[in-house]
Amino acid sequence: MTELERALVRLGGDLVFPETPDVFTAVRGRLEQAPARRRTPSRRALVVAFVALAVAVGAAMAVPAARTAILELFGLRGATVTRVETLPRVETRPEAPAPTVAELELGSPVPVVDGLVRVNWPHLLVPETLGPPDAAYYSSVLRDGKVSLVYEPDAGVPRSRFTGVGILITEFRGDVEPAYLDKLADAGTAIQRLRIGRDPAIWLEGGPHYVAFRTPDGGFAEDVARLAGDTLLVQRGRLLVRIEGELERDRAVEIARSLRRP
Amino acid sequence: MEDRPLAEDDLVAQAKLGDSRAYGTLIQEHQTIAFRTAYLITASAADAEDAVQEAAVKAYRALGRFRSGKPFRPWFLSIVANEARNRRRSAGRRERLALRAAEDPLSGGAVPSPEAAILEAEQRAELLAAVDDLREEDRLAIACRYFLGLSEEETAAALDWRHGTVKSRTSRALDRLRARMEGGA
Numbered sequence: 001m002t003e004l005e006r007a008l009v010r011l012g013g014d015l016v017f018p019e020t021p022d023v024f025t026a027v028r029g030r031l032e033q034a035p036a037r038r039r040t041p042s043r044r045a046l047v048v049a050f051v052a053l054a055v056a057v058g059a060a061m062a063v064p065a066a067r068t069a070i071l072e073l074f075g076l077r078g079a080t081v082t083r084v085e086t087l088p089r090v091e092t093r094p095e096a097p098a099p100t101v102a103e104l105e106l107g108s109p110v111p112v113v114d115g116l117v118r119v120n121w122p123h124l125l126v127p128e129t130l131g132p133p134d135a136a137y138y139s140s141v142l143r144d145g146k147v148s149l150v151y152e153p154d155a156g157v158p159r160s161r162f163t164g165v166g167i168l169i170t171e172f173r174g175d176v177e178p179a180y181l182d183k184l185a186d187a188g189t190a191i192q193r194l195r196i197g198r199d200p201a202i203w204l205e206g207g208p209h210y211v212a213f214r215t216p217d218g219g220f221a222e223d224v225a226r227l228a229g230d231t232l233l234v235q236r237g238r239l240l241v242r243i244e245g246e247l248e249r250d251r252a253v254e255i256a257r258s259l260r261r262p
Numbered sequence: 263m264e265d266r267p268l269a270e271d272d273l274v275a276q277a278k279l280g281d282s283r284a285y286g287t288l289i290q291e292h293q294t295i296a297f298r299t300a301y302l303i304t305a306s307a308a309d310a311e312d313a314v315q316e317a318a319v320k321a322y323r324a325l326g327r328f329r330s331g332k333p334f335r336p337w338f339l340s341i342v343a344n345e346a347r348n349r350r351r352s353a354g355r356r357e358r359l360a361l362r363a364a365e366d367p368l369s370g371g372a373v374p375s376p377e378a379a380i381l382e383a384e385q386r387a388e389l390l391a392a393v394d395d396l397r398e399e400d401r402l403a404i405a406c407r408y409f410l411g412l413s414e415e416e417t418a419a420a421l422d423w424r425h426g427t428v429k430s431r432t433s434r435a436l437d438r439l440r441a442r443m444e445g446g447a
Binding site: 002004005007008009010011012014015017018020021022023024026027028030031032189190191192205206 | 278282285286289290293294296297298301307310311314315318319322325326327330385386389390393404405408409410411436439440443
């Protein structure tokens, strides 16, 4: 440091600034009213949830760049999560009921008999902590297929406003490029990278985020673009598993940790 | 449970989970430097206070975007400074730092002679006047780096400059300041 720099530092120490106000006390009320980003997402933000399916992600991408500026990118094999400044406008119906399973476009029902999901899909994983699902679906929208496991609400898991079911688990091969699952989230959603055992994972929590599925040719499957609630994405080897529901993060992680071949 | 102050990472983790008291502790640790940074930019105590309050609310809402393990201060300062710049823009540009040196500084350990004290006070006033005469960006670079003691990274975040720009502007500002002081300005 030169003599001049030392003199500046000394001068800085002698400068008189106005007294620092007590910032936290002043804003405390606003923080407690503010929709907390995570533990207590505002009901209003969540109720917005149901998307009239008319809105295409393609259209979302056409929103002026300034409004959808990409702030952060998170990737797993098979899924990308993009933090944007502003979520695409979606037509919402605040009082709308949760979607029906049919509206989720999960594919064709698969029988669940004697606790076994009767699907000829070699990659299937079932969470031991939840046991066999109440319903299962297979979709051939992807080259290697996609399986959805549906768990109805119970005492521990409320009905999700986004899916209309308790827990929705979706599984597909994540190693088929391009990434099949696209999620857009704004500042209202906390995005956290996790590692569950050796499996990389991403946890999204807070405000609703936007989810869309890509078709194998790289286009968007527009009819399944919707808003989603708290979600855990886990990459298990080649498989990408998506767990959605009104779950605490630790509960979702516990479910992911217990995924086994049936 | 052992009662000890939580490390910043722990406070951030708890605040992310919605613990506003943990967030309050974080804010209290950084509010003086945040307020002073905002004050340098706005040159108005009321605007600076307003900017820091607004930034504290915005940062709380955006905590999910904050990367765990990173220092909180530069991130918070960048939000504060952004709010401060917005207020300064609406209030017009400032030509001075709106700062003065204490008349009876407590900086030295030894008591100087009356003559030395006068000389020192004159030198400080002269140096402050020279800083004030710098163009705005040079003045802010000097103030952030030396008056507030912000790191280059924090200065870059606060002034929304690139790291290299902070280095080059600080160096240029020092050269200009030296020239003014040597020229007896």
